[in-house]
Amino acid sequence: MMTETIPTESTHSTLVDVLEEEIVLGWLQPRERLVEEDLTRRFGTKRHLVREAIFELERMGLVERVPNKGAVVRSLDPLEVRQVYDVRIALETLAAELIPLPAPPEVTAGLRDIQRRHAAAVDAGDPRAAFHANMAFHNALFAACGNPHLVDLIRQSAKKVHGARSLTAVDPVYLRRACDEHWAMIDALETGDRERLKDLFRDHILPSRDVYLARFGWRK
Amino acid sequence: MMTETIPTESTHSTLVDVLEEEIVLGWLQPRERLVEEDLTRRFGTKRHLVREAIFELERMGLVERVPNKGAVVRSLDPLEVRQVYDVRIALETLAAELIPLPAPPEVTAGLRDIQRRHAAAVDAGDPRAAFHANMAFHNALFAACGNPHLVDLIRQSAKKVHGARSLTAVDPVYLRRACDEHWAMIDALETGDRERLKDLFRDHILPSRDVYLARFGWRK
DNA sequence: GACAACAGGATTGTCAACAATAATGATGAC
DNA sequence: GTCATCATTATTGTTGACAATCCTGTTGTC
Incomplete structure (x- = not known):
């Protein structure tokens, strides 16, 4: 569990970039959960933006989302x-x-x-x-x-x-x-x-x- | 200006589908504005969903969006x-x-x-x-x-x-x-x-x- | 009359509180 | 002990209100 707070200017796309990076580098492992509020705290931003970032990651195919359940890093078949x-x-x-x-x-x-x-x-x-x-x-x-x-x-x-x-x-x-x-x-x-x-x-x-x-x- | 209210179950993706359809069929012309609240009323839904639909249409390349200004049907170069x-x-x-x-x-x-x-x-x-x-x-x-x-x-x-x-x-x-x-x-x-x-x-x-x-x- | 400053309205962007849903754990019947 | 039922909690989904922004028309000054 990473708890470091990244004070970078947290716009929508920077969140996507950072998460993308962490997935590629293996910081975030497949099947690992992405909880909206956790990420909100971790990036010192608003849940709103984290939500959008997760949606975008889903479209990119990096994250899997089950409605009302949450998002996890996608494990590739x-x-x-x-x-x-x-x-x-x-x-x-x-x-x-x-x-x-x-x-x-x-x-x-x-x-x-x-x-x-x-x-x-x-x-x-x-x-x-x-x-x-x-x-x-x-x-x-x-x-x-x-x-x-x-x-x-x-x-x-x-x-x-x-x-x-x-x-x-x-x-x-x-x-x-x-x-x-x-x-x-x-x-x-x-x-x-x-x-x-x-x-x-x-x-x-x-x-x-x-x-x-x-x-x-x-x-x- | 179309004012008919379509009472269909307005989920996120159906909005995208309907707008996509209207663009292909020429109901919505290039350069025509997409005002969030207008669409909200027209579809009898919430602005929230209209917003997401517009974002998705932008990603698809059908709509052009200028921050703080609004979205228009994209005219293709x-x-x-x-x-x-x-x-x-x-x-x-x-x-x-x-x-x-x-x-x-x-x-x-x-x-x-x-x-x-x-x-x-x-x-x-x-x-x-x-x-x-x-x-x-x-x-x-x-x-x-x-x-x-x-x-x-x-x-x-x-x-x-x-x-x-x-x-x-x-x-x-x-x-x-x-x-x-x-x-x-x-x-x-x-x-x-x-x-x-x-x-x-x-x-x-x-x-x-x-x-x-x-x-x-x-x-x- | 031209132009700058400003006011008003229209529209988008942000937020925090609330509702809905699914997971977890506890309780009790058998 | 096991299973069903219910309460609790964790998390996501939705809403309406508010703030920020941009456009437009107006006024006043020169």
Whole structure:
């Protein structure tokens, strides 16, 4: 039970972000209850806002809500994880096909900036900062495909399996590997090697899926 | 200004459904305001629920909301319409590749049932019923691909451009054409002609896009 | 007449108290 | 001892009232 009060300005979306972060990092475990009043006290905010945040987390697929009963962190069914990853691969492959290659210098420059922050966070052993920098990297990366709606669907799909990433999102081995792959992506963007880019996209997200399935069952 | 009071049981999602319907059918025009208290009276419900419904419509992309100002029916930018349709085609093509062919008889039987209702509504000149039967048809159709998450993304993308369909969703010519195409899809499912199925999917959704773009600009 | 300041109304945003519901534990009959 | 019944508590769901905000029209000043 965490009782620390976070005095940050508690708007609706920051609550969502913080809870999302805690789920990805494993602070909040599957099946753990989310009691509205507890969270209200913990964040020093109003129940009203906590309620909305929980509704949003439910829509994102991170939280399960039973009417009149409450909300718990969703435990992901392995089959569902597999299905979401299938779609993610398809979407990201599509994005890879749409990105103009070689990518313009300002794009790769921006990615380098973000990736430097990402690498620094990983080196510093700060999973929270690494998580955020990682999200920023992927957002900027896929934005290069020029279709904001596609980017949105990719982001949504990624969030849906956030809960499955608590195993790899705090593991230095996987974090470093992700760093290497990010640099490789930037390289592929610059050299204009589309096939390599597609392969990198696919191989980049599969580890988190496989670790999760290895841990929670390969059934079906 | 519609002042009829609809005494239907006004739960959160029914409000969303009704408003969604009115946007697709063109009852609510782009740029038209959605005032919370007006809707509260009109539906004989509580402002609380209307508020949530508006938030959900905003997430769906059907409504635009400016803080402290209010919500209006969103007018779709042609570029955005084009982008969403691009993604829709990609997603539906992917679904077409995943559907096992020939489709099992219970699937096509279910589709036939729905499509009979759809055709009846079109013949009766009831755009509202046609709209709902049409949605049901597509849901059942794509569900056959076996990946609920993909189905969800397809549905979401379709909703995002609902506003662009008010031109074709009430036009008997387009409604009949859609009917024919639905029957053709069932046929392709039964004969197992995957390429034809993909072509049908694509050609089925393009008219609504093209009519919208012809009306509101091909720029870019 | 143009413009700034202000007042009034319309609308959204926030809140805290209350009601409804489900879980938990206690009591008593057999 | 076990089961059904009821009271208690914990938690969510709803409501109406109030506060904050933004738009509009008006007044007064130059």
